[in-house]
Amino acid sequence: MRNPNINSFRNLSLCILLCCHTNSANAIDDSIRISTLKDAALYLKTVSNLDSSIFWPNVRPRYFLENLNMYVQNPLYAFESKNTNFCGYTALSFVTLDKDPLGFVKMMMQLYKEGKAQMGSVYLQPSASVRKMAGKLKYKGVLDINPATQMWFLSLADHFKGYLNVFNKRYDEGDENTMWAATNFAKFNRMLRHLFTWKVKARGADLVRPPITDLFSYLDEKMKTSNTVFLYLNNRLLYKKKYVVTRIGVPTHYVVLLHISKENDRINIAYMDGGRKTFQQISPELLNTIVYGVTYCTNK
Amino acid sequence: MQLKFYNILVVLIAACTFISCSTAMKFPTRYYNEHKGILDSIRYNYESAYDKKPFHIQFKDKRFRYISFEMLSDTFRYIYNFDLEAHDFADTLYKYNYNTPQIISLIADMSSIRCIWISHLDYYENRQKKNLVFISMRHNQLESFFKGEKYYALAFFNERQFFDKQGRLTDKSERKRMREINGQVFHKITDRICYAITGNFR
DSSP states (O other): OOOOOHHHHHHHHHHHHHHHTSOSSTTSOGGGOOSOHHHHHHHHHHOOOOOOOSSOTTOOHHHHHHHHHHHHHOHHHHTOOSSSSOHHHHHHHHHHHHHOHHHHHHHHHHHHHHSOEEETTEEEOOOHHHHHHTTOOOSSGGGGGOHHHHHHHHHHHHHOOOGGGTTOOSOOTTGGGSGGGOOOHHHHHHHHHHHSSEEEEEEEOSSSOOOOSOHHHHHHHHHHHOSEEEEEEOHHHHSOOSOOSOOOOOOOEEEEEEEEEEETTEEEEEEEETTEEEEEEEOHHHHHHHEEEEEEEEEO | OHHHHHHHHHHHHHHHHHHHHHHHHHHHHHHHHHTHHHHHHHHHHHHHHHHHSOEEEEEOSTTSOEEEEEEEOSSEEEEEEEETTSSHHHHHHHHTTOOHHHHHHHHHHHHHTTEEEEEEEEEEETTEEEEEEEEEEOOGGGOOTTTOOOEEEEEEESSOOEEOTTOBEEOSSSTTSBOEETTEEOEESSSSEEEEEESOOO
16 A cells, blocks of 8 residues: 655646646547437427326326436536445436436337337337336435436336346345346457447456456557446445455456546546546556456447 | 253343344444544544535554545545554645645544544435535454454434434435445444444445
8 A cells, every 4th residue: 555645646736737727528529419408408308298198107297307417517416326226327317417318318218108118229118117116116225316318318227128137137125236237248248239339449358357468558549449448346445345355256246437648656546436526546456357348339 | 951951052042132133233332332522523633624624534554554535526536545653644635725734633543443534415305405424444353264254334414314113324305214324234323423334435
C-alpha cells in the first residue's frame, strides 16, 4: 500500500475535472448520439395524462412518469440499485440513456402501455411474474422509488439468458438477488450486440483473465479508439467486504470505464458504478488482478 | 449404572448446548451495552462530520494502520488509501475542507473498538428518503477457522422501528415482512438500534 501525496491528488483532481466537463460517460463518442436529454424532456412534456397499465399492475402512472423525468433530469441516479444482481443491466443502461434518451423513453412508454416493446433487434415481452413484481421491489436503495427502472431491469433479466441462469429461468419473488438475474460475460456482450447497432468486440472470459501483457496501454488505446469501454471486474478486490487471505478470483461486476491514466507507478481510473462516478488510484498489479473482461464498442 | 451414565451425559450435552446458544444470543446486546458510550460517540461524531461533508471510512488491515477514505458528493465518489502513520491523511482532510480533528478523533475511537467500517445508508419508506448510520466491527468471538470470520454490524436509525415477536426488524407498512439492510435481517437492541452478525462488513 502506498500513500497518495498532495501532488497526486492535484493530478487526480485534474483528470476528474476533465471527466466532469465531458459527457456522463467520457468514453462515449458524440458521433453515435441519436438524440439528447433535451429532446427526451420535450417529449415528456407532451405526455400529460397516462392511464394505469393492465400489464404492470403495481406501477402507478404518476410514479412511472416521475421516473421517466428522472432519466432526463438526473440520469446518474436513474439506474442505481443496491443488493441486486443488476449491475450488468445498470452499466449498459447508462450508455442507453447517453446515446438515445428520446428513443429509450419512448420505448419505456410503449413497454408500459402495451406490455411489450422493441429495442435494437430485441423484442421485449416480459413474463407475467415479472410484470406483477415491477413496482414492488424493496430495500434496493433508490430503485425502490423507480418503478420504470424496475420494469426495465426485470424485463432485460427475463429476456436475456446465459449459462448462469440455466437452473433458474423463471422469476420468483426475490430472484433479483439470485442467479436468475446474473450476467455472464458472453450474455453481457450479446445484450450489447442486440440492443445497440454497434460493432461490439470483447476480450476475456468468466474465469480466466485476458492474456494482455500491458493492460493499462491496452485500455488507454481502446478509450481513444472506441465509443464505449466496459470492464468486467472482480469487484470484491476493489471493494473489500470481508477480510480473507485467500479468495477464488471470480468477476462479479460490470462498470463503464470513463478515464484511465498513469502517474508514476499508480493508475488513476474513473468509472461509472451504480449511481456515482467513482475515481480511484490503484496499482497496476491490482488492475491486472481485477479485470476479467474488456468490451469495447465501435460504430458499424 | 450404564443408564445413569447416559443420563448424565445427555444432561451435560444439553447444558453445554444451552450455554453456548445463550452466549451467542446474548453477545450482541451485551457488547452494545458494554461499549454504549463509545459506540454512541462514534455515531454522533460521524453524523456531525458527515453532515458537513459526506464520507465513508474503512480500515483495510488487522493492525488498523491503513484506511480507505471515500469522499462523496451527489454524483462522485473518490476513494483514497492512507497510511495513518504518515502525515498525508491529515493534510488531505485539511485540503479538502473536512473537519480534520473530528475525523482523526473518530478514527481513533473506531480503532479502539475494532470498528472497521462506517457509512451512511439511504433507504426509502413510503417514497420518503431516510437514512441510518451503519457500522461494522470485528470481534474474537466471531472468528472461526472453519466458518470464516463474521462481523458485528449495527444500524442506528433516527426513528422508532418495528419488530416481530422474535425481535427481528420488520417493514413498517408490511409488518409480517422482514426489513433487510444490505441484504441482512437485523435484530432489536433498542427500538432505534439493531444488530446483525453478518458475513460482509459493508
